[in-house]
Amino acid sequence: MGRDKKYHEPIDASFDEVLTAIGTENRPDIIVPTARPFVKWVGGKRSILPELIKRMPDSYDAYHEPFMGGGALYFALQPKEAYLSDINFHLVITYQAVRNDVERLITLLKGHERNHSKEYYGRQRERLAKEKDPTKLASVFIYINKTCFNGLYRVNKSGGYNVPMGDYKNPAILDADNLRACSTLLKSANVTQHSFKQAEIYKDDFYYLDPPYHETYSGYSGDGFGDAEHIALAEFCHKIHKKGGFFMLSNSDTPFVRELYKGYTIETVSASRFVSCKSHQRGKENELIIRNYK
Numbered sequence: 334m335g336r337d338k339k340y341h342e343p344i345d346a347s348f349d350e351v352l353t354a355i356g357t358e359n360r361p362d363i364i365v366p367t368a369r370p371f372v373k374w375v376g377g378k379r380s381i382l383p384e385l386i387k388r389m390p391d392s393y394d395a396y397h398e399p400f401m402g403g404g405a406l407y408f409a410l411q412p413k414e415a416y417l418s419d420i421n422f423h424l425v426i427t428y429q430a431v432r433n434d435v436e437r438l439i440t441l442l443k444g445h446e447r448n449h450s451k452e453y454y455g456r457q458r459e460r461l462a463k464e465k466d467p468t469k470l471a472s473v474f475i476y477i478n479k480t481c482f483n484g485l486y487r488v489n490k491s492g493g494y495n496v497p498m499g500d501y502k503n504p505a506i507l508d509a510d511n512l513r514a515c516s517t518l519l520k521s522a523n524v525t526q527h528s529f530k531q532a533e534i535y536k537d538d539f540y541y542l543d544p545p546y547h548e549t550y551s552g553y554s555g556d557g558f559g560d561a562e563h564i565a566l567a568e569f570c571h572k573i574h575k576k577g578g579f580f581m582l583s584n585s586d587t588p589f590v591r592e593l594y595k596g597y598t599i600e601t602v603s604a605s606r607f608v609s610c611k612s613h614q615r616g617k618e619n620e621l622i623i624r625n626y627k
């Protein structure tokens with residue numbers, strides 16, 4: 334494919350040290366070391382980032398994240414060539430607006446910041462299903478993400494977003510510097526709305542796969558993510574392996590997942606997790622990192 338190789342040394346450091354090292358020393362070509370996830374996302378990978386980064390392959394061509402969510406690993410690595418996708422339409426429209434129309438998005442978010450109230454939140458929540466202008470829709474999505482209960486995205490059977498407002502005194506609705514930094518970084522990313530099944534597979538490319546975990550929260554879209562999806566995902570991983578690509582997958586530690594990936598490198602890490610509105614389902618739990626390379 335004629336693409337430059339990129340190298341990732343194993344790093345043993347905190348999240349901030351990792352970002353600084355990656356942004357300023359190892360990748361002098363990147364001028365946006367401050368870009369961080371701009372949405373709060375259930376299942377976001379900030380807490381285990383160092384564990385993921387130290388398990389990256391030594392070199393690979395393009396970076397793929399077919400369950401991008403908040404994109405914690407993508408923003409930490411800031412790869413030159415990236416293919417990001419997710420099934421969540423609102424999320425993808427928002428990434429595209431951050432990349433293509435960031436100044437207008439910032440202006441719209443200033444308006445949401447001024448108008449924020451419980452009643453306003455209720456009206457914006459309804460707009461999510463109706464707004465046709467992509468940048469306006471993205472501004473509503475970010476506003477709701479920052480003010481709703483725990484950054485949760487949950488839709489009912491007819492696709493309506495139904496999360497109540499969170500109880501925050503001063504929610505951080507707008508971080509203009511970060512949005513601009515994300516916009517610059519995303520200029521070199523391909524961002525698409527589709528299922529992981531539609532992602533292209535290439536030799537020497539790297540795939541980070543972070544699906545809704547087996548037997549936990551899967552309400553990111555109306556369709557859910559059950560055993561059949563996990564089996565299809567394992568088949569997708571086998572294809573990457575056969576093609577000569579690299580994959581790293583996060584999932585919960587269940588006998589079903591271990592069986593699906595037997596033969597690959599399976600390691601356990603401890604992560605803090607939030608999986609539902611019920612407090613007994615928060616806390617530290619073991620989860621798996623599965624790779625097809627050493």
Ligand SMILES: C[S@@+](CC[C@H](N)C(=O)[O-])C[C@H]1O[C@@H](n2cnc3c(N)ncnc32)[C@H](O)[C@@H]1O
Nearest residue numbers: 376377378400402403404405420528529543553
């Ligand atoms: C655990 S989250 C990813 C979190 C992300 N790694 C982060 O750092 O924020 C899982 C994501 O998979 C997406 N998803 C669910 N089913 C999908 C499918 N069939 N194909 C692609 N994406 C899907 C959800 O919309 C959600 O954003």
